[in-house]
Every structure is written in structure tokens, then in C-alpha cells.
Amino acid sequence: MKRTHQLSIILPMLLLLITSNVKASDWTYIASLEGQWQFSVGDDPDWAKPSTDVSGWDRIFVPAAWERYYEGYNGYGWYRKDFSIKSLPAEGPIALFLGCIDDVDEVFINGVKVGQTGSFFPHFKSAYNVERKYDIPRNLLKTTNNVIAVRVYDEGRDGGIVSGRRIGICYDNDNSLLSVNLSGKWKFSTYRQSNVNNENFDDSKWGTMDVPGTWESQGLPDHDGYGWYRKRFTIPANLNSQKLYLVLGKIDDTDRVYFNGNQLGRTESRNYNIRANADYRKNRIYEIPSRMLKAENVVVVEVNDYKGVGGIYEGPVGIMTEKDVEIYSDRLKKESHEFNSFWEFIDYAFD
Amino acid sequence: MRKIIYIIAALIASLLISKLAKASDYNQQINIEGKWSFKIGDDPDWASARFNDSDWTKIEVPSRWEDEGFQGYDGYAWFRKTITIPPSFKDQKVILELGYIDDVDEVFFNGEKIGQTGSFPPYYSTAYNAFRKYEIPGRLIRIDGKNTIAVRVYDSGLEGGIVRGNVRIGAAGLIIVPDIDLSGKWAFSKGRSYNSTSAKQILVPGQWENQGFDGYDGYAAYSRKVELTKQQTDQKMVMLAGRIDDADELYINGQFIGSTGGYKTQETGWSHKEFRNYTIPAGVLKPGNNFIEIRIYDSGSEGGILEGPVGLISQTKFIQFWKAKRIRY
Numbered sequence: 001m002k003r004t005h006q007l008s009i010i011l012p013m014l015l016l017l018i019t020s021n022v023k024a025s026d027w028t029y030i031a032s033l034e035g036q037w038q039f040s041v042g043d044d045p046d047w048a049k050p051s052t053d054v055s056g057w058d059r060i061f062v063p064a065a066w067e068r069y070y071e072g073y074n075g076y077g078w079y080r081k082d083f084s085i086k087s088l089p090a091e092g093p094i095a096l097f098l099g100c101i102d103d104v105d106e107v108f109i110n111g112v113k114v115g116q117t118g119s120f121f122p123h124f125k126s127a128y129n130v131e132r133k134y135d136i137p138r139n140l141l142k143t144t145n146n147v148i149a150v151r152v153y154d155e156g157r158d159g160g161i162v163s164g165r166r167i168g169i170c171y172d173n174d175n176s177l178l179s180v181n182l183s184g185k186w187k188f189s190t191y192r193q194s195n196v197n198n199e200n201f202d203d204s205k206w207g208t209m210d211v212p213g214t215w216e217s218q219g220l221p222d223h224d225g226y227g228w229y230r231k232r233f234t235i236p237a238n239l240n241s242q243k244l245y246l247v248l249g250k251i252d253d254t255d256r257v258y259f260n261g262n263q264l265g266r267t268e269s270r271n272y273n274i275r276a277n278a279d280y281r282k283n284r285i286y287e288i289p290s291r292m293l294k295a296e297n298v299v300v301v302e303v304n305d306y307k308g309v310g311g312i313y314e315g316p317v318g319i320m321t322e323k324d325v326e327i328y329s330d331r332l333k334k335e336s337h338e339f340n341s342f343w344e345f346i347d348y349a350f351d
Numbered sequence: 352m353r354k355i356i357y358i359i360a361a362l363i364a365s366l367l368i369s370k371l372a373k374a375s376d377y378n379q380q381i382n383i384e385g386k387w388s389f390k391i392g393d394d395p396d397w398a399s400a401r402f403n404d405s406d407w408t409k410i411e412v413p414s415r416w417e418d419e420g421f422q423g424y425d426g427y428a429w430f431r432k433t434i435t436i437p438p439s440f441k442d443q444k445v446i447l448e449l450g451y452i453d454d455v456d457e458v459f460f461n462g463e464k465i466g467q468t469g470s471f472p473p474y475y476s477t478a479y480n481a482f483r484k485y486e487i488p489g490r491l492i493r494i495d496g497k498n499t500i501a502v503r504v505y506d507s508g509l510e511g512g513i514v515r516g517n518v519r520i521g522a523a524g525l526i527i528v529p530d531i532d533l534s535g536k537w538a539f540s541k542g543r544s545y546n547s548t549s550a551k552q553i554l555v556p557g558q559w560e561n562q563g564f565d566g567y568d569g570y571a572a573y574s575r576k577v578e579l580t581k582q583q584t585d586q587k588m589v590m591l592a593g594r595i596d597d598a599d600e601l602y603i604n605g606q607f608i609g610s611t612g613g614y615k616t617q618e619t620g621w622s623h624k625e626f627r628n629y630t631i632p633a634g635v636l637k638p639g640n641n642f643i644e645i646r647i648y649d650s651g652s653e654g655g656i657l658e659g660p661v662g663l664i665s666q667t668k669f670i671q672f673w674k675a676k677r678i679r680y
Contacts, residue, residue, distance in 0.1 A: 040670055041628075041669065041670055041673040042587075042589070042630065042666045042669060042670050043587075043630045043666075044587065044666070058674060058677055068678070069677050069678050070673050070676065070677060070678070071676075071678060072625075072626055073628075073673060074611070074625050074626060074627065074628055075589070075627075075628035075629070075630060076628075076630050121607070121608065121609045121610070122607050124609070124610060155611055155612075155622075155625075156611055156612070156621060156622055156624075156625035157621055157625070
């Protein structure tokens, strides 16, 4: 009886959710690039140059597998699009999102290479399941007449800019709320070591990892399991008297956070399915007790990734004051909810 | 329970229908059943397009030759037929289907060998239960003119000949026509890279199992020479390497160009379905002789360059082809 009762609530809600709209949270478009692009099969370095005339090229929709237009096509293909910028924010990072590209890509804006994911021949390496995000130097962008060119190589099956919820150039709205921005290079290791949480632990031999960003996009293509992040930073004197929060954006999948050697908090649901399928969607906000605060501080984040991509993958990452955290939380609450899995929904519905 | 049986029955029916629909996947076809010229015996001259077969016996195809007046005959025999291929077949993939042949056959189109199934004595191996399907390279087809098909058959015993099944020529859709067609004879050797001392001749496209390498799985290499003019090497070229079972690596003049599937890792599963288009970096092709080597890893069952087109095409023409073939909505 009880079972029937629960289902009668869940089912109509699930149906409702199918129609709920998708809204980008912290990343706000300054140029959406979804829609018609110009496209040609083949490969030619000149196609990266804005001056190269591509008016004779076909037009295809992005995102979609190019097989939708060119059945059975494998090999090189180039995408080109002209775009304008609505308004360029005064500060903060600007990023280009291109969703998943199958298999390898290289991106040029106004003739300048801004990034690459995967590897072309002779050392081919597919990155078909990596969501593309590239940092864009703001001085590269003009108000009008910008040209983006994407060179793609597809080994087989689906090819091209195949899917993505966010295709375009965005700025991080939430970054302006950070009093101390901690995005950038963090010390990183995948080996379990004792005393790693201790503020005096020597991490000088560790490598680095960009935050936010997935491990998979930074040289660890198949890493599941644990990863440890460490960051040392100072807090400006004018913030000392305020109540402060550590914001870690989104982490795939679970995390335990240590601040100057003390456990600050964790996001790690008790139910395994929720931990593995829903925790990665949660926004991490940890209050820092004033007794833990020092002029120089060390944050350690132990991340456990169950499957797929992992790491501190989405910002904002840094320190916020109470006033800004309220603005940030309100903004998050306004986002419409959208669920990728049954377990995300269950976690939300019964939270 | 009965409901489930109905559902299963419906599923099976729909599967069968889709399978049948697939069997006639040609936009047009020429039925070449009926009377063919036939002669028992074996003579390499009979493959020639110019050979005069007017005094040969007329025999019904498909049929068992035992039913056509050759009761009890085992051994070699040849079938010949002259056909006209209409202009609508131009630039299409053209497939010759010969149904089931008992036991071994070798097929010539306008005098050039296009394929073989089974193996002739002294390394005899029957293929009586294999459906014969051969791709006719576009360069061999005389559009709107006379074309000769010659089929050499060996029967080891019991019924013999082109015994049953559809016998026809089908047009399977627009095909990219290379500037330099590389279908035909290649050199072939087993092993990780091409070894000229142990090399044997092989036809491309076609599975190696039917060309003296029955049951062989693993690594092998195809090699051939192609002579190019300066005018050709000055353009950007694409190597069409066809559909390969399973994974491959392409080398031109000793330089690695590209790879598809898990050639090194031996992880296969999808790559045998894909057609290879390799853009050749500038400076690799040289005027004069160029050496092409396709290294293949086959994880099991049929292996090799199974389907064309195989050849070189300028990138300009390559782009034009895909623009023309684009699906419009």
C-alpha cells in the first residue's frame, strides 16, 4: 500500500520534470553559438584564418553528429561561425563551451588557437566523452566580426560537435561574488599519503591541476577513485573580522574538506546510489569557523570519483563573505531543477 | 503469457521484414539470370573480354549443371555473359551477385579478376554455402557499352555450377570516384609490416580468406606502388582506404599517416564498419613512385580491405562529393 502511495507521487512529478527547462547557472552567455555553423569536410590550416572565405561551405546545426548530414563520414571536418559579443564584463574569466566533440578538436578564435582536446595524428587520442571548455583571453574578443573555427578529426561512428547543453562563450557570473578567488592551479595527487590533511604536509613534489576542471581534461583520461587537492592562500586583513565561507563549486563525485588541518565539512551522501549519481550536482558551500582562520591558510580537498569524469569541475571556487553567499545561494535556488538520473531526483525529492 | 508470445511474434516478424528489405538495397538492378554461355574445361583465355564464345553451350543460370545436360560432371567449367550497363549506374557502387556457387569460383569483369570465393586445387576448399557478392570497380565498367562477365567454377563432386539464389547487378548508391583508382592487385604478406620476400598477390577489395589465407586472423600488410605526376602531388590529396576489417594503420612512403580502430591494442568491435578517409599531409606524396602500405589487424572471421572505394582523390573533389551527398532537411 505504501509503495503504491509513493509511486503515485513520484510518477506525475517525473513526467513534469521531462518538460522542465534547462538553465545555465553561474555561466552566463555573452555569445550563444548554438545553431547554424558553416562546415566543410577535409583539412586545411588556412581555414583557421578569419580572412579565408567560407561562404561556399554547407550549413549544419550545432550540436549534432555530422552523420546527420553526411552519412558514414569519417575523417577531418571544419566548423566556422561569425559572432558578436553582447557585452564584455569588466573582469572575471571568460570560457568557451562546445559540449562533447567526437573525437579530437582544435579551436581558433580570430585566427588564434585557444585550445585543443585529444590528440591528432600521428599520436591520435580520442576525447569523445570530454565536455569542451576553453578559457578565452579577453583581449582576443571584439564586439563584432569575431570568427571561431573548430578543426575536428573523427576516427569512426559519430563525429563532430555532437552534443552539449551549453554551446557558446560565457562569463562566470558568480565569480564576482568571490572575495578571494581560488580558481587556478592547485597541488594535486592521486596517491594516498598519511598526514595529507595536515597544514605542514610537504606537497612540493606534487603535480598541479586546474580548478575548476575535470581530471579527464587534464591528462588523467580514465582516472576513477581518489584525488587530493591542496591550496595555500592568504586572506586580506579587511576580511578577518567577517564570517567567511569556502565555496568549491561542484565536485564529481564526493569530497571531504580540511581547513588548516581540521575537517571543515563533506558532501558524501549515505546512500551509495545517491553518492554515485547525485552528489556531483551539489553546490559546495562550507562555513569557516572563525577559530580556524589564519592569515595564511591551507585547504585540502579529498575527492572520490566513482565513474566517468572526476574532480572539482565547476566554479566558483574561493572565499565568500556572508552577504555574498546569500546572493549566491539565492541565485542557485532560482535555477530550475533538472535531473539526469532517478537517483538525483530521489535525492532532491526526499532531501 | 499469450500477450508476450504475440509481442515476440511481432518482433520476429518485424525483424524478418527489415532483413528482407535490406536484401534489396539497390536503387536499381539488372537481372542477369537466364541463358549464359557455358563450357566445361579450363583455359585462362576464357577470362578475356575479347574471347569469342559464340560456339559455347547455352545454359540456364541459376541451375545445377547436372540438370542442364552435364549429368555427373565434376571439375572445371566456365560461364560467360555479355551485358549492357545503363548510364544511370555511373558513379554508383555496383555490386555483382552470383547467388550460391558449388564449389569454388573466380570472377572476371571485362577480363580483369574482381574476386574469388573458396580455393581451387591444389589447395582446394569449398565455399558452396557462401553467397557470392562482388564489387565491380568503376574503372572496369563501360557505361552504355558491352561488358563481359566470366566465371570460372570448380566443382569437386555432386551438384555443380551457379546453383541458386539471385543473380543480378545492383546499383547501391553514389560512390566517391577516386582520381587514382587503387582497386585491383596489391601485394600482401602476413605479419606486422610488409615483407616483400613472403608477399603474395591479393585483390582489393576482397577478404583475404578467399584469396589463399582461409582462417587467418591477426596482423597482415597490403602494399602497392602508385606513380604520380607533379600536377597530382601539388594538390592536397585524400587516401580512400575503403572499409577495413578490423583495424588499420596507413603508411605512405614509410611515413605514418593515420589509423582507425585498435590496431595496436587489438581492441576491435566497430571499426570494421567504417570507411577510411585519410588526409595526406603536404610533402608526403612525391612525383614518380610512391609506396602505400596498409597494415591490418583482424580479430577474427573475415579480414582485409573488404569494400571500396580504394584510391587517391584531390581534397577539392573530395569536398565536392560530400557536398553533393549531403542529406538535406
